[in-house]
Amino acid sequence: MPGTFGNQRGKRTSHRLVVEELGQAVVGGEFAIGETLPGDTDLAARFSVSRTVLREAMKTLAAKGLVVARARIGTRVLPRAHWNLFDSDVLTWHFGAGVDEDFLRHVSEVRLALEPYAAALAARRASDVDIARMMRLAVAMGDASHSPHTLALADLEFHLRLLEASLNPFMRTVGSLIEAALMGVFQLTSPTADETEIDRVAIAHIRIVEEIRRRDEEGARNAMEHVIRVGQERLIMDLRGRES
Structure with missing residues (x-):
């Protein structure tokens, strides 16, 4: 978790943890297509990470085509046609x-x-x-x-x-x-x-x-x-x- 191995290393480890677990949850169907993910506060608490780390993880998932963030709406799971299967x-x-x-x-x-x-x-x-x-x-x-x-x-x-x-x-x-x-x-x-x-x-x-x-x-x-x-x-x- 953050702080255990130093700021930068801990940050990368936490970031990867969030990406792995949320990515698997989306692909595995825990979050349905079109569903809005829980808010930043809830997800940050779930993974015990800062909101900064969480937002970086969301950017990674967005780059893979899994989700899209919309102001005042939240982060929504995209249709499978958007997912980068070459990733x-x-x-x-x-x-x-x-x-x-x-x-x-x-x-x-x-x-x-x-x-x-x-x-x-x-x-x-x-x-x-x-x-x-x-x-x-x-x-x-x-x-x-x-x-x-x-x-x-x-x-x-x-x-x-x-x-x-x-x-x-x-x-x-x-x-x-x-x-x-x-x-x-x-x-x-x-x-x-x-x-x-x-x-x-x-x-x-x-x-x-x-x-x-x-x-x-x-x-x-x-x-x-x-x-x-x-x-x-x-x-x-x-x-x-x-x-x-």
């Missing part, structure tokens, strides 16, 4: 609130629109050093000691490095979407990692790098598309298993 926080809050098959398909569709093309660009532009790094990451994904969480982190590291290897700066900016999507996968998968699945994931990613090393743009594109589609199918199966 990693917003996407993470969606996974935290619970997602359905349609949402998972929508995430995969965006990945399919971006990552296969990034793989093709990497096949055209990646340096030998980039390719060697990606191969090391792909091979490391086959470590039998992986838990679902560490496998998700290794998966994330690979995809972020590939986006960088495309040498398109805009591709790297969509890394937040990939990061939140893969961390969402961790939340929905089983608590134990299956060795067969670990091997499958590693082999599929090694194939992407092999196509990039061959400078085969179409091959790299297809290999990345395969990884995303198979991952989507596995995730939907896990979701159905939880619901049954």
Whole structure:
């Protein structure tokens, strides 16, 4: 809380706390679309923060498209069409609130629109050093000691490095979407990692790098598309298993 670790650090910690809890509450439906949030006095008391910290947090949520403040009216929850789903926080809050098959398909569709093309660009532009790094990451994904969480982190590291290897700066900016999507996968998968699945994931990613090393743009594109589609199918199966 404020004052515990020094003014600036405490302020940032309190700010993040308010953003996280209110953001999750909005995305999770605690506050309905069009609803006006409690007033500054009530929210400041709820989170034990100053009104200054609260207002900064509201500005952050407004920048993410979740709320809008109006003088003498209050802060209102905006329709979902305004929410910035490319923001990693917003996407993470969606996974935290619970997602359905349609949402998972929508995430995969965006990945399919971006990552296969990034793989093709990497096949055209990646340096030998980039390719060697990606191969090391792909091979490391086959470590039998992986838990679902560490496998998700290794998966994330690979995809972020590939986006960088495309040498398109805009591709790297969509890394937040990939990061939140893969961390969402961790939340929905089983608590134990299956060795067969670990091997499958590693082999599929090694194939992407092999196509990039061959400078085969179409091959790299297809290999990345395969990884995303198979991952989507596995995730939907896990979701159905939880619901049954």
